[in-house]
Amino acid sequence: MRKNKIFLFALVLWLAIVSCNLPASQATAGTGTPSNAELAATALAAAQNALTMTVPPDSLPLTVTATIPATEPILTVTASVTPCTPTVTANTPVNIRSGPGTVYNTIGAIPQGGSAPVTGKNADGTWWVISLAAGAGGQGWVAASVVTASCIPTGLVVVAAPPTPLPPSGTCKDGYVFRLARSSDKVCVPPASKTQSDADNAAAESRKIVNVYGADACIDGYVWREAFSGDKVCVTPAVRSQALSDNAAAASRWVVGAYGPHTCIAGYVWREAGSGDDVCVTPDVRTQVLADNAAANSRKAVSVYGADACISGYVWREAFSGDKVCVTPAVKSQVAADNAAAPSHTWP
Numbered sequence: 001m002r003k004n005k006i007f008l009f010a011l012v013l014w015l016a017i018v019s020c021n022l023p024a025s026q027a028t029a030g031t032g033t034p035s036n037a038e039l040a041a042t043a044l045a046a047a048q049n050a051l052t053m054t055v056p057p058d059s060l061p062l063t064v065t066a067t068i069p070a071t072e073p074i075l076t077v078t079a080s081v082t083p084c085t086p087t088v089t090a091n092t093p094v095n096i097r098s099g100p101g102t103v104y105n106t107i108g109a110i111p112q113g114g115s116a117p118v119t120g121k122n123a124d125g126t127w128w129v130i131s132l133a134a135g136a137g138g139q140g141w142v143a144a145s146v147v148t149a150s151c152i153p154t155g156l157v158v159v160a161a162p163p164t165p166l167p168p169s170g171t172c173k174d175g176y177v178f179r180l181a182r183s184s185d186k187v188c189v190p191p192a193s194k195t196q197s198d199a200d201n202a203a204a205e206s207r208k209i210v211n212v213y214g215a216d217a218c219i220d221g222y223v224w225r226e227a228f229s230g231d232k233v234c235v236t237p238a239v240r241s242q243a244l245s246d247n248a249a250a251a252s253r254w255v256v257g258a259y260g261p262h263t264c265i266a267g268y269v270w271r272e273a274g275s276g277d278d279v280c281v282t283p284d285v286r287t288q289v290l291a292d293n294a295a296a297n298s299r300k301a302v303s304v305y306g307a308d309a310c311i312s313g314y315v316w317r318e319a320f321s322g323d324k325v326c327v328t329p330a331v332k333s334q335v336a337a338d339n340a341a342a343p344s345h346t347w348p
Contacts, residue, residue, distance in 0.1 A: 084151035086118035088128050091147060096140035099162045100127035107135050110142065118152065120159035129159045136162070167347045176345040179338065181319040188345035189338045196334070200317060200327045207326035209301040209309040217301040220312055225292065227273040234299035235292045242288075246271060246281045253280035 096108035100122040110116055119139060120129035128149065132140035139159075172178060172188035179189045181197045189197075209217040218224065218234035225235040227243040235243075257263030264270060264280035271281040273289045281289070301309035310316065310326035317327040319335045327335075 086149070086152050086156065087115050088118055088130060088142060088147040088149050089113065089115040090142075094142050094146050096130070096132055096135070096142055098136060098140065099164070100141050100143075101161075101164070103164055103167075104141070104162075105165065107140055108132055110147075116142070118149065118156070120157045122161060123158055169347055171347050173345055173347060179319065181317070181323060181325070181335075185320060187319070187338060187342045189342075193334060193338055196331060197319070200325050200331060204325045207311055207314045208307075209311050210307050212311065213301075215302050215307060217309065218299055219301050219304060222299045225273065227271065227279070227289070228277055231274060233273070233292055233296045239288060239292060242285060243271075243273070246279050246285060250279045254278075 090110040090112050093112050094110040094114075095106045096110060097104040098107050116130040116132070118128050118130055121127065121144075122129075122141075126144050127141045128144055128147065129139050130142055131138060134140075167173075170186065175190065176188040177191055177194050179185050179187045179194050179197050181187075181201065205211050216224070216232040216234075221236070222234035223237055223240050225231050225233045225240050225243050227233075227247065253265050253268050254262045255265050262270075262278045262280075267282065268280035269283055269286050271277050271279045271286055271289050273279075273293065297303045305316075306324070308316070308324035308326075313328070314326035315329055315332050317323050317325045317332055317335055319325075319339065
């Protein structure tokens, strides 16, 4: 009986040792099949139970030794990752600006196909911050709409926009444009005022008196007398009619006498509107002629307003000193108002 128990114990021990030496491929992880270590542990436990159950207390001491792997082998896989740099590539020639918007100054450029490293973006991702040695803080801004971005991390830093720069001094504020009544006229006016100014400039010559009647044009209410060829003394229409009538009657009022073949008949005297004017007129007509001659310069448009006198209904615009473009009185008033308001329409 004792020998049978010892044999049974030895058999269990042998099974435990053999199970520890099974190939690893006989145990497949994840399929429910025990591993070598699990089999060895099970066999050893069975052997211990057998000893406990079958070996009497007075049996000889027995020593059981088994070598069991502590753990299964662990396969470690290391992935090789190649790092990349956040970059933008220009789809077309791209301006680099000092901030995220076209109101900011241009501080550089990227040619089409050129690239630059990205260091940040604005809050809504419409502009990228790139490295630029010439920029403030070593950076510049490019619009996302004209570049292609690559390798951008999700946690790219958001950069606050710099203060918006004021437009250059002397430029017009929004809603206003330079009037340009002449090339140097930089008064800022509403677009409608500029349109009016352009139209008035185009029509300027047609609104001058001298354009129609020459340098001796008469002011309103007067016409050239034309008592003789080239007579441009300005008189009333009634005096002009009288002169034409006297010219027509000249031959009937001449006789050969003390003053030659053009001696005036009784009751008439030479008119003398100009040198050699021997048309015979009544004394009161002669008096009128002399008075008209004396007042001639005061009745010329150019005598009062110069060579650029305006025709009836127009006045000088005077948008600037010496501006003699003829415009309506309403336009002149608008121009004066625009001049007065110019500082409030212009960036200081």
